Amino acid sequence: MRLLEALPGDDLDAAVAAPDGVLSRHELLGWAAAVAADLHGASIAAVHATAGVSTIVAVTAGLLAGVPVVPVPPDAGQLERAHVLGDSGAVLMLSDDRAAAQGSDLPVVPITRRGRSGNVPPEPAADRPALVLYTSGTTGPPKGVVLSRAAIAADLDALAAAWQWTAEDTLVHGLPLYHVHGLVLGVLGALRIGSRLVHTGRPTPEAYAAAGGSLYFGVPTVWSRVCSAPDAARQLRSARLLVSGSAPLPVPVFDDLVALTGQAPVERYGMTETLITVSARADGERRAGHVGLPLDGVRSRVVDDSGGPLPADGTSIGQLQVRGATLFDGYLRDGRAELPPLADDGWYPTGDVATIGPDGWHRIVGRASTDxxxxxxxxxxxxxxxxxxxxxxxxxxxxxxxxxxxxxxxxxxxxxxxxxxxxxxxxxxxxxxxxxxxxxxxxxxxxxxxxxxxxxxxxxxxxx
Incomplete structure (x- = not known):
């Protein structure tokens, strides 16, 4: 099973569109394969993750080569960039900006080049690391989360089933390409499933309205701004699905989207360490203030402060724990993934607090440390x-x-x-x-x- 299962092929239609270019699947594969050849023997590669086709090509190249990729925010400050590059052990930086690795001794390998390649490397083992994504650092220095190819594939397949996401869809978003939402779901999801991807550069209401998509991704701030531009919001009435994540969607914004677009948004829940684990369904109910049901292959529960299970009664607030194939391999430590202590039987403590109703619906209260x-x-x-x-x-x-x-x-x-x-x-x-x-x-x-x-x-x- 290939992680980018739908990528190889002869489809010459536009597969990826962004403000800086449009690529067919054939063009993306040839360009990425050429970059992948330069990664041979590299242990881990950083990518200067600007919002455009060059980042999509660079990440695809790493996946083809079997080399773990570390996306680096293009606006990262000097200290943040130095921490990510040093902590990850990256041996090179993929970027068209020669100053992208400023403050380090890493060689900068250009993404844009004339040559293309028809030689696609053999598929790496499913348990190989695919990405190292750094957390936001709210509880200390950012930590490198190691995600395997198998975990990403399992999550994308579960989301495809939940959202009835197919190759007939056109996915639109303008999210950053260095987090789970914008990169894993918003890029690798489209490449695995075979849907067309339109990245708007910035997630403005006007850009979303003009894109003509069937499936839209946004964070609550994006949807709030869309609702503040009613004419743009009404242009999304033809979309099949509006998905919100990365933070709780305020109930008034949920209601405004229903009024302006004619459909309730799908909310989902996840974190870098677990990928997406809970979601509403495309063909099911959507409830304001709730994030839905566990995805196929995922189990969840809430526990009290001593670790004892709490009832799924919709009112008992407890710490949310999850299990399943989407869990990360661990935090990067000295070049290896080190899994933090798990609860009994492999349950992962998310650090979030939630309630679970008798019908399995989840409501996320927030972080245990702050909410x-x-x-x-x-x-x-x-x-x-x-x-x-x-x-x-x-x-x-x-x-x-x-x-x-x-x-x-x-x-x-x-x-x-x-x-x-x-x-x-x-x-x-x-x-x-x-x-x-x-x-x-x-x-x-x-x-x-x-x-x-x-x-x-x-x-x-x-x-x-």
């Missing part, structure tokens, strides 16, 4: 409070955290982007809709919330 607030003996999920705040017509964005309190241990504290509304009014608004212990005791009005490249709010930067 589970223990206040006065109660356990409060930050996401539920955020959703309530977002129902207020003046509120555009909200982030809720637990902050130290001398009596309660932690208090519910909200940071809100809103139009001219007194904080006490927002506290009262939530108190009318949720239990008293869930209302924010303090509301800070801010101009904006700090976010990373994928649109996730960086709550660690909000705490006093």
């Amino acid at each position: 589970l607030i223990k206040t006065g003996g109660y356990r409060v999920g930050a996401g539920e409070v955020e959703d309530a705040l977002l129902l207020h017509p003046a509120v555009r964005e909200a982030a809720v955290v637990g902050t130290s309190h001398p009596d309660l241990g932690e208090q519910v504290t909200a940071y809100v982007v809103a139009e001219r509304v007194p904080p006490d009014d927002l506290i009262a608004f939530v108190a009318e809709r949720l239990a008293a212990h869930k209302r924010p005791r303090v509301v800070h009005l801010v101009d904006e919330l700090p976010r990373n490249a994928m649109g996730k709010v960086q709550k660690s930067r909000l705490r006093p």
Whole structure:
């Protein structure tokens, strides 16, 4: 079984389109095979992951050659780039920018070249590492997550079944090409399944409206901006599926998408270490504030602080654990993948807190470290409070955290982007809709919330 099963072939139609070029499958394969020849003998290769066809070619070349690829964000600062290149042990950088490996001694191998090759290397073993993706570094220095070819293939096949994703689709997105969402799902998914890929460079409402796709990927920030451009949003009515991930989709944005596009978005859940494990289905129900059911081959459960299983009753909040073929090989340590301690029987602790309903539907509360607030003996999920705040017509964005309190241990504290509304009014608004212990005791009005490249709010930067 080839990881890029649908890539080899004689299809001369455009397979990949981006602002910097259009390639047929034949052209992509020939170009990538030529680059792959330059990777022979390399232990691991970095890729300067700009948003365009050159990155797609470079990553494909690594997969053809059986050489693990480390995508490096093009806007990485000097310290971040030095950490990724040094920690990964990359022996070269694939890039058309000679300064891409600045601050290191790595040779820079150009991606663009005249030559093409018809010699496709034999398929590497399924258990070989395919990618090393670095985490966002919110709990320390970014860690290199080693993903095998088998794990990626298993995840993409499960998603294809859940989303009824076929070669007849045209996938559109403008996400970065150095994370699971934009690279694994948004590029390797299209190449494995055989669907056409249109990368818009940037995920603007206008670019999405003009692309004419059947399947769209976006993070909540993208979908919020799409809804703020109603004319563009209505152009997506002809799409088959709108998929949201990488962060919780606020319920008001979910509702706006339904009103403007005529369809409810599909939400899904995953992380770099597990790939995508839970999703709504293309032919099934979509519930605002929920991420769906485990994919084929994935098992999940919630446990209490001592590791004991909690009931799937839709109200018990616990730490989410998963099992399945999509799990990573481990974190990169001295050139090898080192798997962190697992729970009993191979369950992986995601670090997220969730509830699972009697029907198996999952609702992600958030990160255990930032989104589970223990206040006065109660356990409060930050996401539920955020959703309530977002129902207020003046509120555009909200982030809720637990902050130290001398009596309660932690208090519910909200940071809100809103139009001219007194904080006490927002506290009262939530108190009318949720239990008293869930209302924010303090509301800070801010101009904006700090976010990373994928649109996730960086709550660690909000705490006093």
